[in-house]
Amino acid sequence: METKKQPDAVDDILAQWKRERPDLDASPMGPIGRVRRCAALLQRRLDETFAEFGMTSWEFDVLATLRRAGAPHCLAPTALFSALMITSGTMTHRLQRLEASGWVARHPNPNDARSMLVQLTDAGLALINRAVEAHVENEHRILAPIEAGDLAVLNEYLAMLLGVLEVREE
Amino acid sequence: METKKQPDAVDDILAQWKRERPDLDASPMGPIGRVRRCAALLQRRLDETFAEFGMTSWEFDVLATLRRAGAPHCLAPTALFSALMITSGTMTHRLQRLEASGWVARHPNPNDARSMLVQLTDAGLALINRAVEAHVENEHRILAPIEAGDLAVLNEYLAMLLGVLEVREE
DNA sequence: GCTGTTTATCTTGAAGTCAAGATAATTGAG
DNA sequence: CTCAATTATCTTGACTTCAAGATAAACAGC
Numbered sequence: 001m002e003t004k005k006q007p008d009a010v011d012d013i014l015a016q017w018k019r020e021r022p023d024l025d026a027s028p029m030g031p032i033g034r035v036r037r038c039a040a041l042l043q044r045r046l047d048e049t050f051a052e053f054g055m056t057s058w059e060f061d062v063l064a065t066l067r068r069a070g071a072p073h074c075l076a077p078t079a080l081f082s083a084l085m086i087t088s089g090t091m092t093h094r095l096q097r098l099e100a101s102g103w104v105a106r107h108p109n110p111n112d113a114r115s116m117l118v119q120l121t122d123a124g125l126a127l128i129n130r131a132v133e134a135h136v137e138n139e140h141r142i143l144a145p146i147e148a149g150d151l152a153v154l155n156e157y158l159a160m161l162l163g164v165l166e167v168r169e170e
Numbered sequence: 171m172e173t174k175k176q177p178d179a180v181d182d183i184l185a186q187w188k189r190e191r192p193d194l195d196a197s198p199m200g201p202i203g204r205v206r207r208c209a210a211l212l213q214r215r216l217d218e219t220f221a222e223f224g225m226t227s228w229e230f231d232v233l234a235t236l237r238r239a240g241a242p243h244c245l246a247p248t249a250l251f252s253a254l255m256i257t258s259g260t261m262t263h264r265l266q267r268l269e270a271s272g273w274v275a276r277h278p279n280p281n282d283a284r285s286m287l288v289q290l291t292d293a294g295l296a297l298i299n300r301a302v303e304a305h306v307e308n309e310h311r312i313l314a315p316i317e318a319g320d321l322a323v324l325n326e327y328l329a330m331l332l333g334v335l336e337v338r339e340e
Numbered sequence: 341g342c343t344g345t346t347t348a349t350c351t352t353g354a355a356g357t358c359a360a361g362a363t364a365a366t367t368g369a370g
Numbered sequence: 371c372t373c374a375a376t377t378a379t380c381t382t383g384a385c386t387t388c389a390a391g392a393t394a395a396a397c398a399g400c
Contacts, residue, residue, distance in 0.1 A: 016238040028309035034328035039209030068186040139198035160205035
């Protein structure tokens, strides 16, 4: 492979900094900028599929977390907002919306009166089961242009980066 | 290298889906989930440095875009919100805040009365010059645990992914 | 020149998010 | 048992964002 890759949006930014601040070694902006920009573009692509099910990204995230937990698809709010990296206040708000939509129900926890148990309703379970199928198909489609071997290498190096970033969060 | 990598948060999610929905090939969730999670964790790390300068992430983004453009550090709002992937309404709001902080000034465009020209003030220029130095140092620190060779491979594969994602956005 | 279309920006209203604090139940040390 | 510290959730208020529409200037074809 001898052909030079097309410059992307991050290459442009690096060239600008090189011209304006040649004293700086801005090279880490390459991988970091690309991770951030990939995440932003991926979000748009994923949202398209969620919209087909009348869901937003955060609604999918909460329902999927409950679904993944397995029967009886029941978790405490603390478990949910920890898994989703959001605050407790945001979780309260999300659960109110999801309860109003009829996709989750909240029950008192018999073992701890401070805590609630959030459970997928039948409608919520049916919805997330269908939505996750479409979501996975969509992800396959998004990555389809990448060869299996390249994808494996990409995944391996992303795991390395994630490992480096996660140690800090003990 | 024979030691198995520690499982990360994404491995856990993949294992849950494997158990709950063995009919799905959820493998694309590996790279896609890792990109998204890396971006979220990176955001936190970058915000720490911005906070040292009394800035938020979006304030840094706007000032840095003006700074990168070179003297006279002057761009139209349209150029700014296009570069930053945000809406025009959001840009209006950001510019009001930045003008109130004294970091940018808005002048009428002599060539087009519909459009404004947004310019870094002296204070804004001094701030972003210092902030970007700290930001680049911070990015070096974040990636320091990764060997130069590995980082180059990571960057190359991220560029490939970004290329695949950007073609869609023509 | 007119006039309809396009372009650039701003306004409005509805969401979603967080930080900080309030409330209430549980736990643990004595 | 009692009370201080901890834990789980919810409330409040401020901020950021977007989508949709309003306003005004510039342009293009006649």
